[in-house]
Each structure stands twice: as structure tokens, then as C-alpha cells.
Amino acid sequence: MWQQHLAILPILVPLLAALLQLLPWGDRPQPKRRAIGLLSSILTLILTIALLVQVNQDQMIVYALGNWSAPFGIVLMVDKLSALMMLVTAILALPVLIYGCYAEDNLGSHFQALFQFQIMGIMGAFATGDIFNLFVFFEVLLISSYALLMHGGGKFRLRTTLHYVLLNLLGSALFLISVGTLYGVTGTLNMADLATQVQQLSGDQAALAKAGGMMLLIVFGIKAAILPLHFWLPQAYSTTTGVVAALFAIMTKVGVYAIVRVYTLIFGPEANELALIAHDWLWVMGLVTMLAGAIGIIGARDLRLLVAYLVVISIGTLIATYSLNGIATTGAMLFYLIHSTFITGALFLLADLIAFERGKTASRIVSGKKMANHSAYSVMFLIAAIAIIGLPPLSGFVGKLMIMESASPTGASFWLWGAMLGATLIMLISVTRAGSKMLWHTLSGKANEQSAPLGKRAAVVMLLSLSVVMTLFASPIRNYTDDVAEQLYDIDQYPSRVLTKGAE
Template sequence: MTLVDHLPVAPIVLPAVMAPVTMLVMRRRRIVSVALSFGGGVAMLVAALALFAMVQDDAIRCYALGAWAAPFGIVLVVDRLAAAMLVLAAVLALVVLGHAVATGADRKGWHFHPMFHFQLLGLNGAFLTGDLFNLFVFFEVLLIASYGLMLHGQGALRLKAGVAYVVVNIVGSALFLIAMGLFYGLTATLNMADLAVRVAALGPADQGLLRVAGLLLVTVFALKAAVVPIHLWMPRTYAATMPVVAALFAIMTKVGVYAMIRTVPLILGARAGAAAWVPAPYLLPAAIAGAVLGFVGVLVARGMREQAAFAVLASTGTLLMAVATWREATLAAALYYLVQATLAGAALFLVADATMRRRGQYADAIVPSPRFAGQDATGLLYLIAAVAAVGLPPLAGFVGKLLILDASYDAPGWPAIWATILASTLIGVVGFSRSGSTLFWKAAPPGTDPVAAPARSRADLAAPLALLALLALLTVAGGWVTVQARAAARQVMAPDRYVAAVLGHGR
């Protein structure tokens, strides 16, 4: 095998190596540790781009660790969807890492860089794994790392939210184990491709238990994605943590959506008998509720970080409205929207960070304050990020919502999807307009204390500006990105190709 043949394992090996190395070097050679951290991030992006280029031939590649063939060994599977998610994670990670170093946020504790790379290890592993057990393992890796990152910088509110976050995810992990136990008891395998074959062969006597296993599995992914009504942990957690960490967490809810997209058509698709598309009746109402509640949260939020957290919740609901129809066209629209929603959510958190650093004692509270240095710059960034998050022209959020509306027309429940997207967008516009005018336009009442904040360089504006530039690029390159999304959706909705590639029966 050549070096290129081993490329699928690089996104897992690189952060797995960088995490302990940066931890060992950090205490004595911080500059060296930061350089290594950046080097690992760049190498991961290069590997992700190489894999993305590799899958342009439309082949699905299976990498068997230790040359143990599926379904007996551990396999990594690279297709268009996995490669795209790797690129998205790598790009977001580099931008967030740059902001953390530029603002000194990584100095709030000794373990930011190791936890950061362990988080990437979990994310990349979840995108690449070909079996449910290792999906559980990589979920646990990213969750354990997120516990450390969530508490980075300390604080009583952060600790309180962190305890709730840990408890919720422990419950989710327990449910995941139960679901895996049911699947293994029914099929004697946890390899996703093998599960697809064996689930289709189950007899009538096993259909009830299969439905329970499928619903439990999707419930776990819905918990990770913060789907209503099991979303209550998310706004408090994201609002309490450091904004730079919350910006990285913007992709974590999308991991839950990715897991649904990966497993439902493959394992619980048309051939699953009574369990076919088992989450469909429940997912669309939950997604509609998520979009509405998310934008209502944007409207009533009391702080910029809280508002950004509700915007992430709203974007997940909008995304799942497209996914819930389980059609190729709507799934392609959802994949386009997933990319822009992740970048827009992260941008909101980083803009909030830059703003609160300049507002001193007023922090990110949505209240009028005296003018502060850099108000015009942060106000402009906030405006652009809000336009992207709410889905107004000319940025990619508008394109994504337009694609969802077009693709969902004549799908089951399409009037509800259209009404929700249009109504929630209006609520979001009102919410962001209200907070933006309060933060950057309204004059503070007479006698208000002046802003007490040290002079800031403009270095902390670079990362949010980079994310907004990426959103603009996503808009300009909308045609090419849509072609990529449609090709990825076509692969996802053709599970036989995935099964053949993994089990070795050809491509």
C-alpha cells in the first residue's frame, strides 16, 4: 500500500498525536506548543482537502485497520459526505484556534490545546467510522474533551452548566449502549454496512424490538443535536462557556444530525421492514418546534452569547426540517444549509467575544452602553453575521433556505415547512434587529457609567471576519457547492453502494 492509501486514517492520527504532544510541551515551551497545535491543524486541513479531492471520482473507500476486513475489523469509510464534514471541521478548527491564541483565551488554563485536539479526534472519528460501537467511542472522546473545554476559564455559572451538560450526556451514552445492545442482540453485528444487510433479513417476530432499537438510536442522536424537546441543556451550556469554545461547539449539534443522515437511510431505510424510516413521524414536528423556539429565543435573549446559542438551535431545527423528509433533493439542500449554519453560528459567538471585550463591564448584555472603541467595526460584523444566521440575502443563509423551500415543495408536510421557515425568519429578523439597535445604535441613558475597558488591538476581529468571508465565498460558489451537496446526498440515499464498498463486493 502507498502512503495515499493510508490517508483516510490521517484525520484521526494527527489530533491523537498532537493532543499529548502539546500537553507535554505546554508548561515549558508555550510558543512551541502553540506552533505544534497550529501545525497539527494545518496538517489536518491538508489531509481533509486531499480526501475531499480523492472522493471526487464518486467512489466510496473503505480503510480496514490492521487489514481486518469488515465486518470483523474496525473500518473507516470515506465518501463525499464524510470528506465534506472533515473539511468543515478542519476549517472551523483553524479559525477558532487562531482566535483563541490571538485573544489569549488559550492561556486561561494549561489544557486548552490538548483538549482542543482531542475534540477534533472525536469529531473526525465520528465522521469516518463505519460501525456503531466506534461511533459511540468517538462520541465519548469528543464529549470528554468538550467537558474540559466547556469548563476552560472556570467560573461558577460555567461549572453549574457543566454539571447539567455532563449529566445529560451520561444519560445519552447509556441510551446509546442500550440501543447498541438491542441491535447486536438482533443481528450479531455493529458494523453499519453489515447491519443494513442483516436488519433487512429480520423476520416479523423481531420487528417490534427493531423499532425500539431504531427509535432509541435516533433519540440519542437527537439529544446530541439538541432537538426539541430534549434541547434544554444546549442554550445554557453554550451561553455559559467561553465564546471561542462555543464557536467550536457550533459543529457539535451538527454531528448529531450527521449521525442521523449516516445511519437512518442505511440501517433504517426502505428495506428495514416495520422499522423503515421509523423516526420520520416524530422528527418533522420536533424540527419545526426547534426552528420556532430557536428564533423566539433570539428575540428574547438577554445576552449576545445566549442569542447565538438560540440561533444555533434554530439552525438545527431548520436543517432537520429538510432532513426529515428523507428525500435526495431535500437532503442535498440540508447539506448546503448545514455548512453555512455552522459557520454563521460560530461567527456569532466570535463577534460576541470581540464585542464584550470592548464593552468592559457591560460585557455581552443586550443593553445600551456609552460608545466604545471599535463599536463601528463590531457592529458591522454583527450585522453581517446576523444576516447570515437569519437567512437574508445576499449571503448563503438565504440560498440555503431557498434551496430547502424549493426541494421540499410537494414533500409530505411541505405547507408546515414553508410556513415555519418564513415565520421563523421574520421572528429572527425582529430579534437581531432589536438587539443590534440596542447594542450599537441606542444611546445610553444620562448618567450611565462610561465603558471601562482597556484598549484592544483589532486582532480579535480577524477570526469572525474570516468566517464571514467564508460565508460570502459559499454564496459566490453556491452553484459548485450545490453540485457537491447533491452528489453527497445521492450517495447517502443509495445504501447499496455503501454496503458493497465496505463488505468488499465492489463499488
């Protein structure tokens, strides 16, 4: 019976958990809230695995809420791309929450509930088949993120959160305007129906739809942190707590997902006058975003800020690769997306551990005293550095090799090769400098005695081990991401399945 509702369960489980965590729970509520949160995360992970298996068998799951037929009713649509993104979110969330349960959740009110609301919003954004409900789930995850960015307090977090809120309020306003424009010319907001209606537009109606589509690009560009809309990310990610920054490693991928979904399905190759309206812009913005991230890590004097700019570089790589508009390049891009999500999440948590054990020098890239777990962090940083830079043999190297193999170094792809290799060189220099300063060149004297809990270190190891797993199973993972890309570019399948389901 529950299999019939599998598409909505990864949304309902964190929602129910968040509501339960808001209850008083007596004199010592935090242990109970942590138990609920961990149970919810484990159950969500199991559900997303089951969802991936189910989608692999049925190709696509269409869930009509209230049994109202599409395109008039609200539908959830989980295909291979949605299922993959939901699974990546669930895998990331579990070790991050384990890390947060070691007193990190005591730094502010309702961290546990906000964490679950955030997961609910992300899962909903990946699963929705309606562009207006994409806006709704965006707002759910954004409202949660506003409070999470402020977790722990402080004037720097207040300032960066204010910038983040104002920018996203502008993005939300543009989202509503673009949605209204598209509805005005097509009469629908169901993505499957939009894909068919857009193909029939011409003249002034096509021009209005193009305006709506380009406004959506601005909105998704803010979410994904594409230059010139990326300036909120480095300060926001580097000033918040490590556990929040690690969770936010998936946040920019929601923007990337929205770009891939909308500009492949609705404004894809078959959209006549509106075909691939965003791809030329995405190509240029992807390359310059990589450049901006590379410049940022050169100037970074704090490990957290350096990791934040590494996120910017990864986003530029993803967007530029997707803009090449091919099954092979998109499959390679998805492999790299999974890798970058896990490894940047691990780096944010590791930077937080290092900052805690270094004492006053915190995460600044300067020499300091030895840490209580200095050797362990040195090994962790070495593994993370190899993975994020893209050196052999870990998943970063495999992912970049896949991208370069799928994009032959001729024509426009030549610039992608050059940008990736140049960014890799700068990453090698900057990350090596940071590791050398913070972990190799230590000050003489007694080592700092404060030691982070073993559970926190275990959470980082869990995330780092995923890079090793991706390396060992690179071939089957790439085969699956290629299948995802192939289904994504089968433009006719999505509308036919969703609208046929609605007519049943």
C-alpha cells in the same frame, strides 16, 4: 504511500498533536503548544481537502484497520458525506484556534490539547463505519467537551457543565443499551452489515431492532439538541467562553450527521418493516425545535444566549428538511448545514469580542458605551445578521431558498415553509433589536479604550468571509451537496463497497 492511509490521517494528526502538547516543554510551554496546535490544524485542513478530492474520484474510501476484514474488523469508511463533514470541521477549527491562541488558552489548563482531542473525536465520528466505534468517538469528543465547557472556571459554567455531563451520561447509557439490542438481533455492529441484516428481520426481532433504533434517536437527539432534548444547549453555549462555543458550532452537527447516516442507511427506505422508522418523529421534532428556538430568541436578553437559540433554530430547520426524505431536500439541507456552522461560529466569537470591549455591560442586550473598534464590529454584526437571518444576498438566503425550492409548498411541506418564514421574521426582529441596542444606541461619554487583538478580529472576519464565498460559489457547492445526497440514498453502494473491501 501516505495516500493509502488518507482516511485515518485526519484522526491521527490531532491525536499526535494533543499528545505532544501534553509534554512539559520547559519554562515557556504555551508558545510551543500553540505552534503545534496551529500546525496540526493547517495539516488537518490540507488532509481533509485531499480526502475530499480522493473521495470525489473513488466515490468511497474503505480503510480496514489492522487489515481485518469487515464486518469482523474495524473499518473507517469515508464517502462524500463524511469527507464533506470532515472538511467543514477543519475549516471551522483553524480560525477558532487562531482566536484561542490570543491568551484565551491561558484561562484554563491544557486547552490546546483538549481542542485537538475534540477535533480527533469529531473526525472519528464522521469517518467510522462501525456503530460501536461511533459510540467510542462520541465519548472522546464528549470527555474533551466536558473540560472545555469549564474552560475559564466560574460557578455558572460549573452548573451548566454538570447538567451537560449528567444528560450525556444518560445518553451514553442509552447508546450502549441500543447497541447491545441491535447486536443481539443482528449479530453485527458494522453499519454496512447492519444495513443488510436489518432488511431480513421480521416479527419479534424486528420489534427489538425498532426499539434499539428509537433509543438511538434519543441519543442522537441529545447530541443534536432536538426538542425536548435541547434544553442543555442555550445555557451551556451562552455561559462558556466564545472560543469554545464557536468550536461547539460543529458539535450539534455530529448529532445531525449520525441521524442522517443511521436513518438513511440502516433504517432507510429499503429496511422493510423498519423502513423510515424515525422520519415521522423527526418531522414533528424539527418543526417544534424551530418554534422553541424562535421563542428563545424573543426572550433572550444576552447576545450569547440569543446566538445559542439561533443554533437551536438551525438544528430544527436541518432536521425537518431531512425528514422529507428526498435527494433534493437533503442536498439543500447540507448546504444550509455548512452555512449555519460557519456563521454561528463567527457570531459566538463576535459576541465574545463585543463583550470584552463593552466592559461591565458585557454581552447584555442593553445600551452601553462605544467600543474601541465600534465601527468594525457594527459592520461585522450587520454581515452576520444578514447571513444568519437569511436575507439576500448572503448564503443564509441562498440556503433557505434552496430548501423552499426543493420542498414545494403543498401537503406537509407547507408547514416547513410556514415554520421557516415565521422563524425568519422573528429572527429579523430579535437580531435587529439586539444590534440596535448594543451598537446603534450608545451612551454618551468617553468610549471604552480596551481593544481586542487584531488577530481575534481577523479570525472573525475569516469565518464571516466564508458566507460570502458560499454565496459566490453557491452553484458548485450545491452541485456537490446534491451529489452527496445522491450517494447517500444509493443504499446498495455502501454495503457492497465496505463488505467487498473486507472480503479482499
